[in-house]
Amino acid sequence: MQKPPRIVVLGAGFGGLTFCQSFRHPTAEIILLDRQNHHLFQPLLYQVATAGLSAPEIAQPIRGILSTHPNVTVHLALVTGIDVVSRRVTSEVGVFDYDYLVVALGGRTSYFGHPQWEEFAPGLKSLDDAQRIRRELLMAFEKAESTSDLEERRRLMTIVVVGGGPTGVELAGACAELTRSVLRADFRHIDPRQARVILIEGSPRLLGQFSDSLGREAAERLTAMGVEVRCGVRVEDIRSGVVQLTGETLVAANILWAAGVAASPLTTQLGAELDRSGRVKVASDLSVPAHPEVFAIGDLAAVVDKDGQVVPGVSPAAMQEARHVARQIEDELEGLPDARRPFDYWDKGSMATIGRSAAVAKVGAFELTGFPAWLAWLFVHLVFLIGFRNRLAVMLQWAYSYFTYKRGARIIYGLRRPR
Amino acid sequence: MQKPPRIVVLGAGFGGLTFCQSFRHPTAEIILLDRQNHHLFQPLLYQVATAGLSAPEIAQPIRGILSTHPNVTVHLALVTGIDVVSRRVTSEVGVFDYDYLVVALGGRTSYFGHPQWEEFAPGLKSLDDAQRIRRELLMAFEKAESTSDLEERRRLMTIVVVGGGPTGVELAGACAELTRSVLRADFRHIDPRQARVILIEGSPRLLGQFSDSLGREAAERLTAMGVEVRCGVRVEDIRSGVVQLTGETLVAANILWAAGVAASPLTTQLGAELDRSGRVKVASDLSVPAHPEVFAIGDLAAVVDKDGQVVPGVSPAAMQEARHVARQIEDELEGLPDARRPFDYWDKGSMATIGRSAAVAKVGAFELTGFPAWLAWLFVHLVFLIGFRNRLAVMLQWAYSYFTYKRGARIIYGLRRPR
Numbered sequence: 001m002q003k004p005p006r007i008v009v010l011g012a013g014f015g016g017l018t019f020c021q022s023f024r025h026p027t028a029e030i031i032l033l034d035r036q037n038h039h040l041f042q043p044l045l046y047q048v049a050t051a052g053l054s055a056p057e058i059a060q061p062i063r064g065i066l067s068t069h070p071n072v073t074v075h076l077a078l079v080t081g082i083d084v085v086s087r088r089v090t091s092e093v094g095v096f097d098y099d100y101l102v103v104a105l106g107g108r109t110s111y112f113g114h115p116q117w118e119e120f121a122p123g124l125k126s127l128d129d130a131q132r133i134r135r136e137l138l139m140a141f142e143k144a145e146s147t148s149d150l151e152e153r154r155r156l157m158t159i160v161v162v163g164g165g166p167t168g169v170e171l172a173g174a175c176a177e178l179t180r181s182v183l184r185a186d187f188r189h190i191d192p193r194q195a196r197v198i199l200i201e202g203s204p205r206l207l208g209q210f211s212d213s214l215g216r217e218a219a220e221r222l223t224a225m226g227v228e229v230r231c232g233v234r235v236e237d238i239r240s241g242v243v244q245l246t247g248e249t250l251v252a253a254n255i256l257w258a259a260g261v262a263a264s265p266l267t268t269q270l271g272a273e274l275d276r277s278g279r280v281k282v283a284s285d286l287s288v289p290a291h292p293e294v295f296a297i298g299d300l301a302a303v304v305d306k307d308g309q310v311v312p313g314v315s316p317a318a319m320q321e322a323r324h325v326a327r328q329i330e331d332e333l334e335g336l337p338d339a340r341r342p343f344d345y346w347d348k349g350s351m352a353t354i355g356r357s358a359a360v361a362k363v364g365a366f367e368l369t370g371f372p373a374w375l376a377w378l379f380v381h382l383v384f385l386i387g388f389r390n391r392l393a394v395m396l397q398w399a400y401s402y403f404t405y406k407r408g409a410r411i412i413y414g415l416r417r418p419r
Numbered sequence: 420m421q422k423p424p425r426i427v428v429l430g431a432g433f434g435g436l437t438f439c440q441s442f443r444h445p446t447a448e449i450i451l452l453d454r455q456n457h458h459l460f461q462p463l464l465y466q467v468a469t470a471g472l473s474a475p476e477i478a479q480p481i482r483g484i485l486s487t488h489p490n491v492t493v494h495l496a497l498v499t500g501i502d503v504v505s506r507r508v509t510s511e512v513g514v515f516d517y518d519y520l521v522v523a524l525g526g527r528t529s530y531f532g533h534p535q536w537e538e539f540a541p542g543l544k545s546l547d548d549a550q551r552i553r554r555e556l557l558m559a560f561e562k563a564e565s566t567s568d569l570e571e572r573r574r575l576m577t578i579v580v581v582g583g584g585p586t587g588v589e590l591a592g593a594c595a596e597l598t599r600s601v602l603r604a605d606f607r608h609i610d611p612r613q614a615r616v617i618l619i620e621g622s623p624r625l626l627g628q629f630s631d632s633l634g635r636e637a638a639e640r641l642t643a644m645g646v647e648v649r650c651g652v653r654v655e656d657i658r659s660g661v662v663q664l665t666g667e668t669l670v671a672a673n674i675l676w677a678a679g680v681a682a683s684p685l686t687t688q689l690g691a692e693l694d695r696s697g698r699v700k701v702a703s704d705l706s707v708p709a710h711p712e713v714f715a716i717g718d719l720a721a722v723v724d725k726d727g728q729v730v731p732g733v734s735p736a737a738m739q740e741a742r743h744v745a746r747q748i749e750d751e752l753e754g755l756p757d758a759r760r761p762f763d764y765w766d767k768g769s770m771a772t773i774g775r776s777a778a779v780a781k782v783g784a785f786e787l788t789g790f791p792a793w794l795a796w797l798f799v800h801l802v803f804l805i806g807f808r809n810r811l812a813v814m815l816q817w818a819y820s821y822f823t824y825k826r827g828a829r830i831i832y833g834l835r836r837p838r
Contacts, residue, residue: 037561037831056473056828063605064825073607076561076831093565127832142456142495146512186482188492392819396811406483409475411546412456412495 015104015298110262163259164201434717529681582678583620
């Protein structure tokens with residue numbers, strides 16, 4: 001008897017998971033490897049970092065999502081190597097041979113050649129990152145309450161967010177709300193409303209991928225919320241509690257990095273050309289050049305679709321790519337002609353939230369701002385959040401926060417680790 | 420002008436928090452110190468450990484609870500010393516003089532003179548403990564799925580719970596449900612229903628503080644759920660992954676310790692007589708003998724009430740003690756006669772849950788078992804859970820788990836720590 005064709009999928013983000021969910025074939029088996037046991041709804045990660053949501057509300061166990069897909073076997077394992085010549089993946093839990101490989105490992109925070117900044121300016125890619133940021137944000141205010149040194153207090157109550165894309169805008173807005181509304185009444189010696197939230201962006205304006213007017217709208221909204229927006233400012237260096245700008249030094253207990261994303265370093269093992277961010281330049285069918293059995297999708301693939309459109313690193317793109325690859329492999333296994341086709345990206349629009357009742361969105365030629373954009377943001381994020389229970393739980397948290405100006409997840413743990 | 424009287428409260432558990440909430444006096448100021456930023460609803464901690472609830476659902480920020488009490492200042496700080504002679508508390512964030520001291524630091528896991536067991540058999544006192552246990556429980560099944568060594572697989576799928584009191588019974592029941600229902604469909608190489616859950620109790624029966632028949636009922640229910648209940652069995656030694664009983668060796672990836680509680684070691688600094696568990700033997704007004712300005716309440720106080728009843732270490736007792744002390748200090752500050760009165764405990768009953776639709780409860784002379792006891796347990800725990808949002812969130816989780824046989828918090832984090 002012939003061995004069934006085996007597809008190894010690396011990563012259970014939006015790309016890898018969608019592939020496993022949408023792939024249908026009577027015999028093929030799928031092995032899915034991920035370094036975590038959960039799929040993470042990354043678009044809401046900044047809310048975990050700013051104590052609005054708890055970690056399990058934006059994460060779902062991968063096994064649970066795929067329990068009704070008996071052809072999929074999940075292993076919790078770090079991928080350590082890819083050998084495209086012998087068609088083999090090595091991991092913490094062993095070696096897996098493949099007939100097809102779908103690489104969907106996503107991106108990680110990039111410090112533009114300054115990896116030493118990571119220690120002082122955490123990025124936001126995992127639940128552990130988010131909980132570290134939450135702990136350090138909340139701890140700074142706890143320490144400020146207990147110190148009588150005024151300069152130290154100012155340092156503790158200063159937050160710098162580096163990067164004016166959607167993540168930076170969302171983080172800065174959430175930090176401003178945290179300090180201005182949520183924590184307002186809870187201290188006796190400090191006034192959290194005097195906290196400084198500074199948003200640094202290297203280019204001349206916020207939200208580069210949106211229009212000029214949406215970028216200006218975001219800056220105005222943030223300023224009204226108390227954020228100091230600084231565009232066209234270069235970060236020269238980051239040290240412990242210090243951001244060195246050209247000609248200015250910012251002293252801040254919390255420095256959050258939202259400036260750059262690079263592909264997983266495993267892309268270097270695919271033997272393909274990479275772009276500046278380390279992403280694989282894939283062929284029009286999303287396969288890796290010279291390896292038609294290897295596909296790269298999601299944030300680690302540099303994709304130009306059949307209309308010449310550069311596909312952005314967003315979750316709808318990863319999901320569309322996953323379905324495209326699934327259809328191609330199914331057709332090929334069935335022996336159908338023309339199994340390979342150029343990928344066609346359908347841009348559903350993009351959005352960024354700024355804070356309470358404020359967001360910006362573009363859908364095709366349409367642009368939305370303010371409350372309508374915020375409602376649209378709310379709706380889209382709830383619909384795409386995986387799992388009925390999570391959707392309800394998040395809705396409950398949001399309703400609670402909206403009406404009470406409180407946040408449900410202001411819990412510091414990992415502060416005093418069990419031995 | 421005279422300085423206002425200052426009351427220092429140590430610990431924001433049920434006792435310390437209730438004191439701060441119920442104390443009313445026009446001038447007195449309260450300083451509350453706790454090593455965490457949250458009040459923890461300990462009775463539900465075992466559900467966080469077994470992935471039923473997420474940590475923020477059973478915790479509330481202390482500052483948030485007390486934000487409407489302007490006379491209370493909260494400091495997040497470990498207490499490092501108590502000097503009852505100079506009336507002074509030292510802590511991580513500085514020194515606090517007091518006129519009255521309320522010591523409500525609670526208990527900690529006790530290993531009966533074998534502190535080296537802690538490393539291999541974690542106890543369950545904090546959110547960090549619960550998350551460690553959750554991580555290790557879930558990780559064992561992940562590893563079992565990825566190994567082909569059958570003996571190793573059996574080890575990974577064995578859970579030993581030491582201690583047959585309410586916590587041990589609840590943990591064992593929750594582990595049985597986790598393996599038999601929740602994880603059932605999610606693996607391809609292992610059958611989680613074959614996991615062994617072994618409950619060890621040194622005395623001849625479970626739930627010593629309940630009646631014989633309730634203890635038997637609990638044992639029968641647990642056995643029906645697949646738990647191996649072993650009473651009258653002595654633990655001789657615990658090593659990494661090994662529980663040594665008299666004449667038998669159990670090999671288990673997860674060993675959970677639910678056998679003993681001892682008072683916080685700071686009780687030794689109060690200059691008072693301690694009982695075998697390190698609890699302070701307080702006077703009838705709950706003050707520390709020879710120090711009428713120092714009170715000890717909750718799990719670290721050995722209290723005999725005015726009817727000669729030994730007060731158990733449960734949250735309702737701590738809350739009643741807190742109110743008693745608050746009334747006494749208020750009256751004393753007002754210069755009323757007979758400010759000191761013997762404490763009178765009102766036993767509202769006690770209960771332990773075993774699993775889905777099963778619990779035991781006693782209220783006075785009444786005993787309940789099965790579904791009615793479980794409904795009572797549900798109701799009491801929801802009513803006493805602090806905070807409207809938490810109550811709703813927990814209700815949602817429980818309804819979800821009850822109807823779907825799933826659990827909402829099966830998320831492993833802290834697995835790969837951010838640097």
